[in-house]
Amino acid sequence: MKNPYIPELAVIEETRVEAPGVKTFKLKLRHGGMFTFTPGQFIELSVFGYGEAPFSVSSSPLQKDFFEVTVRKTGMLTSALFELERGNTVGVRGPFGNGWPIEKMKKYSILMIGGGIGIAPLKPVIEYVVANRKDYEEVILLYGAKTPKDIVFKKELEIWREKIDVHLTVDIGDNSWKGRTGVVTILFDEIKVDPKETYSIQCGPPIMMYFVTKKLLELGFPEDRILLSLERLMKCGMGFCGHCMISGKFVCKDGPVFSYSQIKDFLESAI
Numbered sequence: 001m002k003n004p005y006i007p008e009l010a011v012i013e014e015t016r017v018e019a020p021g022v023k024t025f026k027l028k029l030r031h032g033g034m035f036t037f038t039p040g041q042f043i044e045l046s047v048f049g050y051g052e053a054p055f056s057v058s059s060s061p062l063q064k065d066f067f068e069v070t071v072r073k074t075g076m077l078t079s080a081l082f083e084l085e086r087g088n089t090v091g092v093r094g095p096f097g098n099g100w101p102i103e104k105m106k107k108y109s110i111l112m113i114g115g116g117i118g119i120a121p122l123k124p125v126i127e128y129v130v131a132n133r134k135d136y137e138e139v140i141l142l143y144g145a146k147t148p149k150d151i152v153f154k155k156e157l158e159i160w161r162e163k164i165d166v167h168l169t170v171d172i173g174d175n176s177w178k179g180r181t182g183v184v185t186i187l188f189d190e191i192k193v194d195p196k197e198t199y200s201i202q203c204g205p206p207i208m209m210y211f212v213t214k215k216l217l218e219l220g221f222p223e224d225r226i227l228l229s230l231e232r233l234m235k236c237g238m239g240f241c242g243h244c245m246i247s248g249k250f251v252c253k254d255g256p257v258f259s260y261s262q263i264k265d266f267l268e269s270a271i
């Protein structure tokens with residue numbers, strides 16, 4: 001049996017700058033095998049000599065001969081990763097975690113809310129929904145970034161607009177910005193949703209998820225259809241080491257996607 005702690009080798013095929021301090025890395029397994037995953041799952045990526053860290057897969061699940069991660073440079077490992085170029089090799093374990101319930105959400109509307117780099121785990125579900133548009137009712141994306149420059153997936157957002165309803169805001173605008181300014185929850189006044197027929201899925205900074213969840217509850221969303229993708233410091237990624245545990249749940253294995261009903265008793269410490 002394959003040792004799940006030993007990473008597979010993957011070659012960087014392309015790197016793209018998405019925003020200041022944010023890059024997408026296109027990866028291909030070196031042995032040439034396919035990479036299949038569920039939107040919302042993550043991989044453990046190792047930069048040799050620096051260690052390993054979890055990153056959400058940000059490419060379309062329909063694309064199996066390569067996969068992508070979109071990374072914000074924060075510390076040692078991500079800085080080392082940013083030095084790598086096309087042709088360099090990294091280690092990959094996974095995919096891990098549960099992901100978004102793309103099958104269960106069929107025939108429902110979906111309200112997606114992303115903040116900053118939190119749009120990375122939403123991107124595969126957006127790509128999937130856009131490709132299978134008839135399977136879903138109304139689909140709305142609310143996305144907030146710090147400044148216009150910090151908006152990631154700018155090109156994709158324009159393509160998605162043709163199939164789903166996209167609303168953007170930034171915390172601080174500039175001369176070129178004609179859109180909304182303010183936190184992502186201000187975008188709720190631009191949309192109409194039927195909470196009884198809608199799944200809400202969100203990922204972003206803890207403060208965003210706290211206020212978005214509060215808003216969704218006020219609107220009457222059922223607790224089991226408010227879904228949040230959580231981040232925790234991780235090691236094994238497989239439910240063995242206990243590093244990511246919170247109130248008896250493994251964020252790596254039982255999550256990273258949890259419903260509000262699963263985490264409401266410890267929401268503030270979970271996000």
Ligand SMILES: Cc1cc2nc3c(=O)[nH]c(=O)nc-3n(C[C@H](O)[C@H](O)[C@H](O)COP(=O)(O)OP(=O)(O)OC[C@H]3O[C@@H](n4cnc5c(N)ncnc54)[C@H](O)[C@@H]3O)c2cc1C
Pocket residue numbers: 042053054055056057069070071072073074075076077078079117120121230231232233234256
């Ligand atoms: C399931 C999951 C999915 C993730 N997906 C992405 C993604 O798609 N793109 C992305 O850019 N990042 C993602 N992250 C966060 C990413 O793993 C960390 O940014 C990375 O480990 C930082 O490594 P570093 O050595 O560069 O920074 P470090 O030197 O380890 O840390 C730099 C700073 O970031 C903080 N930090 C480190 N890890 C985390 C974490 N897991 N959660 C919150 N803060 C952290 C540290 O406390 C410190 O303040 C994800 C994390 C998890 C758990």
Ligand code: FES
Pocket residue numbers: 233234235236237238239240241242243244245250251252253
């Ligand atoms: S990271 Fe080891 S149990 Fe979750």
